[in-house]
Amino acid sequence: xxxxxxxxxxxxxxxxxxxxxxxxxxxxxxxxxxxxxxxxxxxxxxxxxxxxxxxxxxxxxxxxxxxxxxxxxxxxxxxxxxxxxxxxxxxxxxxxxxxxxxxxxxxxxxxxxxxxxxxxxxxxxxxxxxxxxxxxxxxxxxxxxxxxxxxxxxxxxxxxxxxxxxxxxxxxxxxxxxxxxxxxxxxxxxxxxxxxxxxxxxxxxxxxxxxxxxxxxxxxxxxxxxxxxxxxxxxxxxxxxxxxxxxxxxxxxxxxxxxxxxxxxxxxxxxxxxxxxxxxxxxxxxxxxxxxxxxxxxxxxxxxxxxxxxxxxxxxxxxxxxxxxxxxxxxxxxxxxxxxxxxxxxxxxxxxxxxxxxxxxxxxxxxxxxxxxxxxxxxxxxxxxxxxxxxxxxxxxxxxxxxxxxxxxxxxxxxxxxxxxxxxxxxxxxxxxxxxxxxxxxxxxxxxxxxxxxxxxxxxxxxxxxxxxxxxxxxxxxxxxxxxxxxxxxxxxxxxxxxxxxxxxxxxxxxxxxxxxxxxxxxxxxxxxxxxxxxxxxxxxxxxxxxxxxxxxxxxxxxxxxxxxxxxxxxxxxxxxxxxxxxxxxxxxxxxxxxxxxxxxxxxxxxxxxxxxxxxxxxxxxxxxxxxxxxxxxxxxxxxxxxxxxxxxxxxxxxxxxxxxxxxxxxxxxxxxxxxxxxxxxxxxxxxxxxxxxxxxxxxxxxxxxxxxxxxxxxxxxxxxxxxxxxxxxxxxxxxxxxxxxxxxxxxxxxxxxxxxxxx
Numbered sequence: 001x002x003x004x005x006x007x008x009x010x011x012x013x014x015x016x017x018x019x020x021x022x023x024x025x026x027x028x029x030x031x032x033x034x035x036x037x038x039x040x041x042x043x044x045x046x047x048x049x050x051x052x053x054x055x056x057x058x059x060x061x062x063x064x065x066x067x068x069x070x071x072x073x074x075x076x077x078x079x080x081x082x083x084x085x086x087x088x089x090x091x092x093x094x095x096x097x098x099x100x101x102x103x104x105x106x107x108x109x110x111x112x113x114x115x116x117x118x119x120x121x122x123x124x125x126x127x128x129x130x131x132x133x134x135x136x137x138x139x140x141x142x143x144x145x146x147x148x149x150x151x152x153x154x155x156x157x158x159x160x161x162x163x164x165x166x167x168x169x170x171x172x173x174x175x176x177x178x179x180x181x182x183x184x185x186x187x188x189x190x191x192x193x194x195x196x197x198x199x200x201x202x203x204x205x206x207x208x209x210x211x212x213x214x215x216x217x218x219x220x221x222x223x224x225x226x227x228x229x230x231x232x233x234x235x236x237x238x239x240x241x242x243x244x245x246x247x248x249x250x251x252x253x254x255x256x257x258x259x260x261x262x263x264x265x266x267x268x269x270x271x272x273x274x275x276x277x278x279x280x281x282x283x284x285x286x287x288x289x290x291x292x293x294x295x296x297x298x299x300x301x302x303x304x305x306x307x308x309x310x311x312x313x314x315x316x317x318x319x320x321x322x323x324x325x326x327x328x329x330x331x332x333x334x335x336x337x338x339x340x341x342x343x344x345x346x347x348x349x350x351x352x353x354x355x356x357x358x359x360x361x362x363x364x365x366x367x368x369x370x371x372x373x374x375x376x377x378x379x380x381x382x383x384x385x386x387x388x389x390x391x392x393x394x395x396x397x398x399x400x401x402x403x404x405x406x407x408x409x410x411x412x413x414x415x416x417x418x419x420x421x422x423x424x425x426x427x428x429x430x431x432x433x434x435x436x437x438x439x440x441x442x443x444x445x446x447x448x449x450x451x452x453x454x455x456x457x458x459x460x461x462x463x464x465x466x467x468x469x470x471x472x473x474x475x476x477x478x479x480x481x482x483x484x485x486x487x488x489x490x491x492x493x494x495x496x497x498x499x500x501x502x503x504x505x506x507x508x509x510x511x512x513x514x515x516x517x518x519x520x521x522x523x524x525x526x527x528x529x530x531x532x533x534x535x536x537x538x539x540x541x542x543x544x545x546x547x548x549x550x551x552x553x554x555x556x557x558x559x560x561x562x563x564x565x566x567x568x569x570x571x572x573x574x575x576x577x578x579x580x581x582x583x584x585x586x587x588x589x590x591x592x593x594x595x596x597x598x599x600x601x602x603x604x605x606x607x608x609x610x611x612x613x614x615x616x617x618x619x620x621x622x623x624x625x626x627x628x629x630x631x632x633x634x635x636x637x638x639x640x641x642x643x644x645x646x647x648x649x650x651x652x653x654x655x656x657x658x659x660x661x662x663x664x665x666x667x668x669x670x671x672x673x674x675x676x677x678x679x680x681x682x683x684x685x686x687x688x689x690x691x692x693x694x695x696x697x698x699x700x701x702x703x704x705x706x707x708x709x710x711x712x713x714x715x716x717x718x719x720x721x722x723x724x725x726x727x728x729x730x731x732x733x734x735x736x737x738x739x740x741x742x743x744x745x746x747x748x749x750x751x752x753x754x755x756x757x758x759x760x
Contacts, residue, residue, distance in 0.1 A: 046750045049698075052725045056732040057123035057155060059753035064121055065705070065732040070158055070194040071397040075209065076165075077114040077199045078129065078148075085109070087144060087203040093131070094141045100246050101138065106130045106149075113150065115157060125155035132164050134242065140167060144203055145210060149217075156730045158192065159225075159683075159705070162217040165198060171213050175353040177400045178410055179322045180215070185386045185394070188315055189226055189336060189347040191216045195399030211399075218264050218334060218347060221730045224660065224682070227616055227638035228338055228345075229584060230268055232282040235334040236290070237262035237485065237495075244443070255443045256297040259330050260495055261286035263483045270479035274578045277455050279483065282337035284498025285344070290330060291435040296442075297330055298366045301432060305335070306343030313369065313376030315346045321377065321417035324351025325364050339584040340553075340592060340615075355413070361420060368430035377421035384418075386411055435505060439466055449494030451487050452501055453477070460492050461501050470501060512549075521558025522594065527551040527583060538564075543589065545569030545606060548576070551585050556593035556617075564600040565589070571630040573607040580609070586635065587613025595619045596641070604628055610635040610657075617641065624648075632657055633673075639663070646670075654679050655696070658686055671695055677718065680706045682731065692716075698723055699743070702755075704731030709738075716744040724755035 046052060056065060080086045086109055093105045108128045115123045128151045132138060138147035148165040157163070166176075176193060183190035193215045202208045216222055220230045240257040244250035250257050261283045263269050269279035289300040302312045319325050326332065327350055334347040354362075367373065392407035444465045452461040460477075463470035473491060481489045487496055498504040516524045516532060518541075526532055530552055531544035539562050543552050546569070554560065567589050580586050588608040589601075596619035603611045604627045611629040614636040623645045626633040633651040639661040648655040648670045655670035659682040669692045670677045677693035680686045681703040690712045693699040699715035702708045702724045715721040721743035724734040733754035741759045743749070751757045 046720075046723075046725075048720060049701075049723060049725060049750060051727045052752065053727060053729070054154075055753040055755075056726055057121065057754075060121055060123070060733065061754055062707075062733045062735040062756045064119065065754070067119060068115075068117055068121065068123075068158070068732075069397055070196070070214070070399065072118045073157075073196055074116040074118055075197045075199050076157075076212075076214075077116065079112045079114070079201070080129065081110045081112070083201065083203075090131070090139070090144050090146060091203075093136070093146075094139050094144065098136070098246075100135055100242060101131065101133055102246075106132075108151075113152065113157075123155060126153040127151060128153065132166075133170065138167060138170050140210070143208055143210065145200070145208070148212075152729070154729065156221075156732075157214075159730045159732075160192060160216045160221055161730050162219050162221075164215050164217060165196070165212040166215060168195075168211060168213050171215075171350075172353055172357065173213075174400060175356050176213055176215075177395065177398050179324050179351060179353040179355055180348065181391065181394050181398065182322065182386070182410070182414060183318060183348050185391055186318060186380070186384075188318065189222070189345055191218070191222060191348070192225070193398065218336075218349075220265065220268065223336055227660065228336065229340065229580075229615070229637070230265070231339050231584060232269060232279045232337045233264035233334070233347075234261050234282055234286050234337060235264055236260070236331045238331050239485070240445075241331050250443045254441075256441055258442050258444060258495075259290060259296065260497070261290070262485060264334070266480070266483045269483045272578050273455060274576075274580060274582055276479045276482065277582060278337075278339050278584065280453065280455065280496070280499050281339075282344075283496055284504055285337070286335065287497050288504065291438050292432060293330075293438065294368050294430040294432050295366060296438040298364075299328075299368070300330060300333065306341065308341075308343055309372075310376070310379065311343075312346060313372040314380050315376075316367075316369070317373055317376035317380055317418065317421060319348075319351055320361060320364075320373065320421055321380075321414055322351065322353050322355045323358055323362060323417075324348075324353035324355065325362060327351035328364065328367070341555075356410075361417060363424070368428055370426055370428040374422050374425050377418045381415060381418040381422070384415060436466065450497045451492065451494035452498055452504065453482060453487075453496065454499050459500075462492065462494055463497075463501060467501060467505070518554070518560065518563070519558065521556060522560050523555050525553045525555055527553070527581075527585075540564045541566070543567040545573075545588050548573045548607065549581070551581060551583065551588060551590070551608070553583075553585060553587075553590040553592055554594055556595065558593070559595045559597070560591075560599065561597035562599075565602070567601075567603045567606065567611075569604070569606040571605045571607050571628050573630075575607055575609070575630060585613070586610045589613070590615065591617050593617065596621050598622050601625070603633075606630065613637070614639055614641070620644075626651075626655075629653075633670075635659075636661065636663065648673070657681075658684050660684060663687070666690070668692070669694075673697070676701045677715070679703070680708050680734075681727065682706065686710075690714075693718060699747075700736070701725075702734040702736050703727045705734060707735045707737075710736075710741075711738070712740045713738045714742045714744070715747070718743075718745065718747055721747045721749050722757065723750040723752075724757055725750065725752035726755070 108130045111127045111129045113125050113127045130149045132147040132149040152161045180190045180193040196214045198212045199209045218233050237260050244257040289304040290296050293299050293301040302309045334349050335344045392404045448465045450463045458476050460473040461470050514526045528550035530550040533542040587610040588606040591614045594617045599621045600623050602625045607630040610632045617639045620642045625647045627649045629651045631653045633648045633655045635657040637659045643665045646668045650672045654676045655673035656678045658680045662685045665688045671694040673696040676698045677696040678700040684706040686708040688710045693715045696718045698720045699718040700722045735756040737758045
């Protein structure tokens with residue numbers, strides 16, 4: 001017994017000695033190199049990273065996530081928690097006498113969505129679903145299934161969180177896949193669409209499988225997929241139209257139901273004062289376009305929707321060539337309003353395309369913009385640049401099993417139809433009418449009211465149907481109520497028409513902006529009258545920001561080469577509570593849609609959310625130097641850039657923020673960043689030769705499906721040297737690779753489950 005005890009004691013002392021020795025060696029190494037590159041593998045939630053959300057699909061690996069495309073989906077399984085109520089609702093709708101699906105059948109049901117992928121990955125997400133569709137063709141009475149509206153409460157499918165599952169026949173099956181894909185290839189805003197196999201338990205608890213058309217809904221994810229900063233998404237409010245159809249209350253030969261603008265992404269519009277202001281402006285412009293058309297029921301006046309009217313006629317020509325002209329009716333229209341350009345962008349929806357069915361073009365007899373339509377078809381044909389291989393691969397990925405020859409034939413058919421549109425030229429000029437002329441044709445409900453609201457003065461104008469009698473109220477209102485369709489708050493009741501009656505009836509343009517041309521393509525917009533000096537001989541520009549509302553934006557598309565731009569300001573100027581201003585700008589200096597070459601940018605003491613914001617820009621920049629920023633220093637979005645050198649000193653938030661693009665940078669040196677030294681996010685690829693980060697909270701953060709490759713990364717005096725994690729629902733894990741990595745100071749790394757870090 002004593003021998004055993006002695007042995008145990010000896011072993012214990014030996015163990016302690018080994019631990020002490022390892023600790024001593026480790027500490028000695030740490031003293032020499034002050035290096036700690038520990039990966040936090042046991043704690044996937046870091047309380048120091050306040051914008052982190054849970055790993056995607058319980059920690060699916062980065063490379064696996066990249067391969068989770070539509071063509072890899074075996075099935076999409078839907079489990080509805082309250083199945084009895086769901087099928088009772090479906091049964092009552094299926095065998096009721098209604099022709100149109102009433103809203104009371106569209107209650108939301110808590111569900112679970114399970115996506116089964118071919119590579120044995122299975123992802124399960126909580127969701128809400130409801131019945132979708134206008135008419136009862138969205139019901140399958142035999143299998144008791146319906147078109148569905150789905151909102152994922154967690155996770156995403158191909159970076160989409162809100163989508164519809166259509167019974168294929170409601171969208172003419174393959175026609176919808178081809179039409180949406182062609183429009184996307186042409187650069188128009190078209191929802192991502194694919195076939196998926198959906199499995200559900202039927203009313204008898206037997207598993208049934210049916211092919212559906214998966215189509216994303218109009219949301220922030222779609223806007224950003226097309227490289228736009230989020231703004232108002234608008235559609236025509238169809239409620240009066242469907243009431244008239246259901247109740248047969250309108251004689252369509254002599255009168256029409258009211259069609260008026262409605263907000264789709266209410267959550268953005270009601271998020272703050274600036275968003276509300278921009279949304280009301282967009283609503284007013286859309287309503288002007290409706291009420292000042294040659295026929296408000298079938299068409300809008302594009303003159304009110306931005307300077308680029310060619311965009312709309314090209315889009316219309318594409319719809320006619322795709323036999324999808326159902327999407328051209330006013331009550332079908334959907335738009336994105338890009339405040340930065342003051343331009344609406346049309347969005348494709350429900351064209352009822354017969355492109356693969358019919359060889360003849362169904363001309364709209366009510367379309368009066370024929371000359372512009374012909375020009376649109378000609379412009380599309382002459383500039384058609386569709387990559388046949390890419391188009392074919394897209395169709396295959398979306399579940400359309402066609403050969404490359406058939407895929408090529410679709411493109412040729414489209415080109416042929418464009419030529420046919422041009423050959424049918426007829427002289428026809430539109431006869432535009434004003435609000436009062438169009439308004440006489442509209443059938444209004446009794447005691448109907450229009451509402452105008454000015455958020456700045458908080459003044460409501462409540463007017464009768466023809467705006468002949470109005471009364472004013474001063475009342476603050478919750479923006480959620482303002483954009484909820486019908487405004488109904490205290491003494492205020494009616495439908496929002498715009499900011500004011502005067503603005504709506506008359507063209508009243510007020511602006512605090514002036515413009516300077518740098519060359520034939522690029523203009524500089526000066527907001528709030530900042531100091532601006534241009535030396536064309538030396539190709540230098542000097543800008544001074546002295547007031548909180550002043551901004552400068554270089555606007556393309558256009559080429560800017562060999563210019564040196566210097567901006568100075570006062571970082572103590574009052575910062576706005578909102579991230580962006582009334583023009584949707586975050587930067588004191590903004591480069592927008594610029595093709596850059598050999599630019600040198602220097603900025604100092606700026607107070608804006610971003611000292612420098614670069615958006616939708618390509619090319620090469622020699623140097624960016626930013627000193628003393630009151631918030632973020634450099635923010636680059638939706639761009640593809642090569643930058644030789646970035647130097648940033650003293651930023652109250654992030655020093656460098658890279659999003660939604662490809663960025664190749666030779667040298668970065670950042671120091672004294674109160675949050676992140678470098679932030680890479682939203683599906684970006686970032687490559688750098690040498691990066692030095694000194695005195696930050698997080699050295700480098702790679703988030704949301706992004707990938708970073710750094711040859712030599714040195715981080716000193718940062719609480720967290722590097723991190724890779726997930727911030728937004730619509731994205732997944734990220735990846736960091738370094739060849740040489742030094743982390744100096746009392747620091748650690750945070751790599752969330754699923755994300756990846758390699759060194760060497």
